Amino acid sequence: MLDRKKRTSMKDKDMKKQNPNGEPAAEPQAETAETAEAAEATAESPAEPTDTTPEDEIGRLQAEIADWKDKNARLYADFDNFRKRTARERLELIKTASEDVVMSLLPVIDDFERALAVELFGPQAAATAASTVIEPDAAKGTAFEGVALIYHKLNKILTQNGVSVIDVLDQPFDEEWSEAVAQIPTPEGKTKGNVLDVVLKGYKIDNKVIRHAKVVVGI
Numbered sequence: 001m002l003d004r005k006k007r008t009s010m011k012d013k014d015m016k017k018q019n020p021n022g023e024p025a026a027e028p029q030a031e032t033a034e035t036a037e038a039a040e041a042t043a044e045s046p047a048e049p050t051d052t053t054p055e056d057e058i059g060r061l062q063a064e065i066a067d068w069k070d071k072n073a074r075l076y077a078d079f080d081n082f083r084k085r086t087a088r089e090r091l092e093l094i095k096t097a098s099e100d101v102v103m104s105l106l107p108v109i110d111d112f113e114r115a116l117a118v119e120l121f122g123p124q125a126a127a128t129a130a131s132t133v134i135e136p137d138a139a140k141g142t143a144f145e146g147v148a149l150i151y152h153k154l155n156k157i158l159t160q161n162g163v164s165v166i167d168v169l170d171q172p173f174d175e176e177w178s179e180a181v182a183q184i185p186t187p188e189g190k191t192k193g194n195v196l197d198v199v200l201k202g203y204k205i206d207n208k209v210i211r212h213a214k215v216v217v218g219i
Contacts, residue, residue: 170194183219
């Protein structure tokens with residue numbers, strides 16, 4: 001009787017181990033120490049050595065050095081060009097600012113010359129004041145001596161800043177420097193195509209024209 005109950009109990013335990021399909025459930029296998037060590041050794045094993053030689057490695061490093069040298073040279077060249085361009089733009093900006101100031105002063109210079117020409121050489125000199133050379137001592141001893149001193153001081157300041165008069169009188173007409181406002185028959189002793197008179201002086205900063213001379217040309 002007891003043996004029959006024992007066998008029945010053992011049969012029920014076996015049934016519980018079966019899966020829903022009636023197949024016996026697989027027992028989980030414990031990972032042994034040998035299996036863990038083998039997996040760890042596989043994970044830490046170094047990569048297979050390549051077939052590169054020391055000469056190949058030296059060649060690769062030399063090529064990399066040459067590439068970095070080329071990049072460094074290009075970068076330095078770009079920076080040097082940037083530095084030069086910035087300096088040139090700064091200089092042009094300064095010149096442009098000076099040009100604006102000079103352009104504002106030129107009408108004042110013109111008025112000084114007309115006033116001095118009229119007082120020193122007579123009313124008829126006003127028309128040719130631009131072509132009349134007024135020396136520093138021309139007004140000495142007159143009421144306009146102080147005006148002449150101011151005029152020459154102003155001209156000196158302009159000269160120190162690179163401003164100069166474009167000399168075109170009795171020179172062949174050149175449209176780069178001058179603008180013809182009239183043409184008249186060439187008098188005897190003058191050359192055709194030359195500038196006979198200057199109506200308005202031209203000025204330049206270095207070699208850049210800031211105001212063309214207005215002239216009369218002989219034909």
